[in-house]
Amino acid sequence: MRRARSLADLVLAALCLWAAWYHTPPGALLRTAFARLFGARSATPPLLSYYGAGARTFQLAEPLPPRAVLSPGAALGLGAQSALERTSPADRAQVLARAGLRSGSADALGDWIGREAQRQGSREAAVLSLFCGEEAARFARERSGSGRGGASLEELARQLPPLYADRVALAATALTLGTAYALGWPLPDSAQVTSPFGVRAHPLLGARRFHSGIDLGIPVGTPVRAAAEGIVRRASDDRVSGRLVLVDHGSGVSTVYCHNDALLVAPGEVVTRGQVIALSGNSGLSTGPHLHYQLDLPRGPADPLLFRAARPPQLASGGTEP
Amino acid sequence: MPVPATDPPAGALDAAARLADRLRWFFLPLALCALVAVGVHTAADVVGEIILRMVDAADAAFDGLVSRWSVTAPLVDLVGPSQRIFFARAVALLWELAADALLALPMLGYDERADEVKRFRELAAKARVRPTTLRVAHPFATGAVALAGSCAVGRLLEGTLHFGLRGAIGSAADALARGCALAAVLGLVSFIAWRAVVYALVRADARSDRIPFRRARAFTVGLPGALLLLPLALAALRAAPLLSFLR
Known part of the structure; x- marks a missing residue:
């Protein structure tokens, strides 16, 4: 009897060690240490990738440019197409064949995701279904207890075994890009870009610095609108960014609106697309009235214009930031 | 040479069982440590959202402070909104490693006793008579993360078997x-997790006994560790979907 229990204990111990060794940060640290000790190559992922159920996103050099103003469905289709571009032709063909699609165009993918989202109850489950297969999406939905809809991609991904990690990353990338493509614009289209995204000479400090958003020149008191629905994560005031609002749109996408004159929302508040969240101003470190509009993706800030078909007018020189 | 009649035939399974029996002292502490570590990680992953909210609030306060002086103003960009997720996950990692140091690593010192149930009853009775925060918080946190760890291992096994065998045996x-x-979940809870709780109680009892017991001070014994562990323990209970294995 004792020996039989010992055998059962040994099997259970092996399961615990397997899980800890491959699926926890301390296990990753030990694997790296062992690999260094024995001079072997280690394929251990970064420690922080063990959080968020591994729903990390790939770094995209440049997302596919949108050709027109996109509906949320078409935006998700373009996001999925951009993510698919990251895969090998064979993998792409497999994903399309499994979904019964002849074309990997944004329109075809958007339609497919829309239909599946209706059937499965959420766009997260639909995108997971596209990249991991219907069986994996069903398994994840059932195990997460979400039934029809409700669960985030992270909650769904937690239910899947690690062999799906790369596919989940593609699904996360598609959702992130789809959410970014679907963003509206915080100001009227006539607002001029007075300072673009990227490295530029700082108008006040002189030195070359990275500008993490774009500046849109507008008179004080202009209504600033939420680019999409989301939750206000921050509404604060400091002497550099001035009065700022940060809205989290989910799927790793957030937008930031700086240098406002007045904030009309508070942290924790749910905002709708187009809702006035602030009145623009000249607060913080600024040389003139403008809105600093910033788009943040999981890997860092991105140029909001990359995700927008219509280009606002650009000012030839000058700057109003930081 | 005649074989003694009392010896059963030595099959491979029997040999493995005998070997496992001889190695219990080695693999049981490792199993306890690993199970608790898996549970702590599961809980730390779940508290990520809460940490993100804390990072947002801390970042807003930090920016408000450093932006007052031109020398420190560039520090506003140190934690931009883009780094929120990175910082939140880094905090979750540090929290996890600290909890591992308090709960998982000590499990490597586990010494199995034949009368574990009796040992647990005695120590639990002592904890009722001479309660300290340490005596209550550490076994509770260990139990919660061990339960979450059992569920995480069970889910991992289920997913691996489900998708690994589907091609060979179909819907079966x-x-x-x-x-x-x-x-696996039932086995882990009944053979491994409860030992972890007993050993956490043993350690908490020994450490509490080092300090002369005074009812007024009992609350402060082990309080810092409890503050670190209790949010994780609650998150672990949330991350232990026992019923999902029956759905």
């Missing part, structure tokens, strides 16, 4: 994977 893989996962 679902039932098989479910059965194995449920058996």
